[in-house]
Amino acid sequence: MDIANLYTLFLKSDGISTDTRKITPNCLFFALKGDNFNGNAYAAEALKQGALAAIIDESKHHNTTETILVSDSLKTLQDLANYHRKQLGTKIISLTGSNGKTTTKELIKSVLETTYKTTATQGNLNNHIGVPLTLLSIQPETEFAVVEMGANHLKEIEFLCSIAEPDYGYITNFGKAHLEGFGSLEGVVKGKSELYNFLKKHSKTIFYNADDEKQSHILRDYSRKYSYSLTNNKSDITLTPLKNAENAALVYLNNKIHSHLTGSYNLPNIAAAITIGSILNITPENIKKGIETYIPSNNRSQILKANSNTIILDAYNANPTSITAALDNLKSMNTENTVVILGDMFELGLESLKEHQHIVDYTKQLDLKNLITLGHNFYQTNSTHPKFTEYTALKEHINSIKIENSTILIKGSRGMQMERLLELF
Missing domain, CATH: 3.40.1390.10 (MurE/MurF, N-terminal domain)
Structure with missing residues (x-):
C-alpha cells in the first residue's frame, strides 16, 4: 500500500x-x-x-x-507523518536545545493557545518516533503546533526536520548534554544547529537569544530572524528581569509578568515564549496570561512546601550546564539553610568523572556546604560529602539527620528518580 x-x-x-x-x-x-x-x-x-x-x-x-x-x-x-504534515495548513514551530526544551515548549503553547488553536508535543515525545506521533496527532483546524526535537547524535535533528518541515524554529541553548553521543560541546553546537540549517535553507523564520554569542554568530548573516535580550536594547524584543521576585519574572512593555517557575535560568525560557507570542501578534495581555497561567509539573522547576522546608524539585533531567545553573540560583536566593541533593548525570561518556568532580568542586566554590549525592559517578568523586550508591542508604541518612527549616535543591538525571526523595519530607 x-x-x-x-x-x-x-x-x-x-x-x-x-x-x-x-x-x-x-x-x-x-x-x-x-x-x-x-x-x-x-x-x-x-x-x-x-x-x-x-x-x-x-x-x-x-x-x-x-x-x-x-x-x-x-x-x-515517518513517511505518513510527513505526508500528513504536507496536507495541513498548520504552522510548525520546532525547538531543540540542551536544557529547557520541554518547559519552553509548554510556555510557548500556553501563550499561543490564548489566541490560536494550538497543540504541542506531549511530554517528551521528541525523537524519531515521538515527532511523527506528534505530527499525526495534529487536527486540520490546528493553527500552530509546537514540536519539540531531541537528539544525542549528529544528523538526528536534521532528520526530524525533514519529517516536520518546520516554519519557525528556536534553540534554547548549547550545553554539556549527551556528550557521549555528540563527542564534545562543539558537537552539541553542530548537532543542535541542524535546526537552524534547515530553516535557513528553506528561508524560514528563526527566533533566538541575542545574549547567546554562539547563536548570534551562527545567525549573523541570516535576515529572517527575531531576537530577544535580557541585558540590552540591541534586539527585537527587550525584556527586563524583575529583581527580588519570588519566582522567575520579567517586565515586558511595562507589564510585570510573574511565572510559577523558579530560578533565573528559566528567564530565557519565558523570554522565548514572550518573543514568539509578540512576533505572532498576540496581545501583551494574552502573553501575560499565557505565562502566568502555566503551572510546571513533571518534576520540572517545581517549588514545593513540605512542613518547615522549601523544596526546589528539578529532577526531570540533569547535565553539567543545568546543574550549575540550579546551584547558581540556589546561591542567589540567600537563604540561611540550604541542602543540595544531587543524583548522577548520564550520557557524559569519557567526560563523566571530570564533570561530576567539577560539580562537587563548584558547590564548594559557592559555599554550599550541605551536599549529599546519589549514584556511582558522584561516589567516585574526591570529596568528604555524604555520598551513596543506593537509594536505601541515602534514605536512611536523610531520615537520621532530620532536615528542617531549609531550602532543599533536588536534581539528577531522569534515571536516578530523584523525586522519590519527596516521601522523606
Missing part, C-alpha cells in the same frame, strides 16, 4: 498506536521494533482489541486482511 492510500485509511481511523497496552478502538497499530521488543508479534492482539488495521514489516505475521505489510514499519510511520 502506498502512502496516499495509507493516508486515506489514516483519515478513517481514530489515531495511531504503537503499544498494544494503549490500543484505542479504530486506531492504526504500527508494529515497531526495538532491542527488547518486536511489535509484529503483537499485531494480532492489536486487531483483537479493536485496531482498524496493523502495519507490519514481517511477512510471517501477514495473515489477515487487516494487516498491511510494508518494508519498514518505522519508516512508513
Whole structure:
C-alpha cells in the first residue's frame, strides 16, 4: 500500500498506536521494533482489541486482511507523518536545545493557545518516533503546533526536520548534554544547529537569544530572524528581569509578568515564549496570561512546601550546564539553610568523572556546604560529602539527620528518580 492510500485509511481511523497496552478502538497499530521488543508479534492482539488495521514489516505475521505489510514499519510511520504534515495548513514551530526544551515548549503553547488553536508535543515525545506521533496527532483546524526535537547524535535533528518541515524554529541553548553521543560541546553546537540549517535553507523564520554569542554568530548573516535580550536594547524584543521576585519574572512593555517557575535560568525560557507570542501578534495581555497561567509539573522547576522546608524539585533531567545553573540560583536566593541533593548525570561518556568532580568542586566554590549525592559517578568523586550508591542508604541518612527549616535543591538525571526523595519530607 502506498502512502496516499495509507493516508486515506489514516483519515478513517481514530489515531495511531504503537503499544498494544494503549490500543484505542479504530486506531492504526504500527508494529515497531526495538532491542527488547518486536511489535509484529503483537499485531494480532492489536486487531483483537479493536485496531482498524496493523502495519507490519514481517511477512510471517501477514495473515489477515487487516494487516498491511510494508518494508519498514518505522519508516512508513515517518513517511505518513510527513505526508500528513504536507496536507495541513498548520504552522510548525520546532525547538531543540540542551536544557529547557520541554518547559519552553509548554510556555510557548500556553501563550499561543490564548489566541490560536494550538497543540504541542506531549511530554517528551521528541525523537524519531515521538515527532511523527506528534505530527499525526495534529487536527486540520490546528493553527500552530509546537514540536519539540531531541537528539544525542549528529544528523538526528536534521532528520526530524525533514519529517516536520518546520516554519519557525528556536534553540534554547548549547550545553554539556549527551556528550557521549555528540563527542564534545562543539558537537552539541553542530548537532543542535541542524535546526537552524534547515530553516535557513528553506528561508524560514528563526527566533533566538541575542545574549547567546554562539547563536548570534551562527545567525549573523541570516535576515529572517527575531531576537530577544535580557541585558540590552540591541534586539527585537527587550525584556527586563524583575529583581527580588519570588519566582522567575520579567517586565515586558511595562507589564510585570510573574511565572510559577523558579530560578533565573528559566528567564530565557519565558523570554522565548514572550518573543514568539509578540512576533505572532498576540496581545501583551494574552502573553501575560499565557505565562502566568502555566503551572510546571513533571518534576520540572517545581517549588514545593513540605512542613518547615522549601523544596526546589528539578529532577526531570540533569547535565553539567543545568546543574550549575540550579546551584547558581540556589546561591542567589540567600537563604540561611540550604541542602543540595544531587543524583548522577548520564550520557557524559569519557567526560563523566571530570564533570561530576567539577560539580562537587563548584558547590564548594559557592559555599554550599550541605551536599549529599546519589549514584556511582558522584561516589567516585574526591570529596568528604555524604555520598551513596543506593537509594536505601541515602534514605536512611536523610531520615537520621532530620532536615528542617531549609531550602532543599533536588536534581539528577531522569534515571536516578530523584523525586522519590519527596516521601522523606
